[in-house]
Amino acid sequence: MNNAVAGFSKLSKKEKINWIANTYFLSPEEALNIIRNYTNSDEKLQQLHDEFIENTITNLYIPLGVAPNFLINGQYKTIPMAIEESSVVAAASKSAKYWSTRGGFKATVIDTEKIGQVHFTFNGDAAKLHSFFDQIKPKFFSDTQSITKNMQQRGGGILDIKLKDKRSLLENYYQLHATFETKDSMGANFINSCLEQFATTLKDEFQDSDLFSEDETLKVVMSILSNYVPNCIVRAEVSCPIEDLAEKHITNPQEFAERFLQAVQIAEVEPFRAVTHNKGIMNGVDAVILATGNDFRAVEAGVHAYASKNGQYASLSHAKIENGIFTFWLELPLALGTVGGLTSLHPLVKLCFDILEKPSAKELMQIVAVAGLAQNFAALRSLTTTGIQEGHMKMHLNNIINQFEATEDERRLIKSHFKKNAVSHSAVVEFIETIRK
16 A cells, blocks of 8 residues: 655645544544544644644653652752653652652762764875864864853853864764853754854865865764763762661661672673663653653663763663662763753743752753662662562553453452452453453
């Protein structure tokens, strides 16, 4: 079946929706009803959402929850989390409450440097190129003055620009490697605008220079920021005396601490475990990133590159036991913003920032890192005590019930039964079939 369509982007929204419904569904009206149900009745608000991306037909809702009782650097925070996965918000909340009576979370921003590069090729004498770069370096700053003026007034701007010789990787390959401080904005547009001006300055100055022969050529390939920010780092940690780890499921805190440490050490050396271990961290991180209108794809890419910085993919979190003190921490590269983009446009994003009491970019980095650490602690505590499935499947029970469209009476019977019995998909299905007979 040929479902190609010409000029789709030029169709009205109604025409796009009708084409989708009539092309892909045996019952177009059923598809149209679903689309209508998830379209906001407030036309102005829906138009705002429509203009975030292209070819919009409706909205895909993700639940927005909150995890209270996070004691971070002595201040209590309620953290908004946008995520569709069962048990994530519950686990974060449980960790928050657990550590609130054990000193809370400590978070520190180590650095906030961001990176952008102009990638280019040069066929000629490398020594002359380096001499040329030293001569024109001040021009990169002066030619971007109109772009950097406002950022400089906020305390940010271009930190440095270096010429990097990358010919060991690719023939004739060089970079202008620039570092930036963007304060409370993520800074993507600012950085890319600076980089494109760097490229223009580089080409213009090269053409005007009498340093090079006619055989020596310079060609700009592209100018783009990097989402790998190994010098934009935040650290989050928790610690307490080992005996203070005791609670309902931790009757032997020394044994728990040692097993927890082993679980982290396994993730530090075994990539297959490290991927799942870090995915758990990102459950917490991404949920807050989404809720605050930041770019979780950029964060994911940068974080996983950081996890591989020593040549093998490894755990982002670490633990130690020293002098009777248990310490658990992580360091993450996070380039976040609290101004610009969705942060000033999306009503729910603005609401989330209000819940967080309008944090700066540095404060948001700390909150996000803490959410990741809390999520990781909850997962490792379950894995090393009761097992991951007990709590997760109880949270997943609602999804199974909804899948089978249980009535209110059936729902009560099912929940009552599985308070005392282990939850599994097959067990729930079997019980539903039994009560329906």
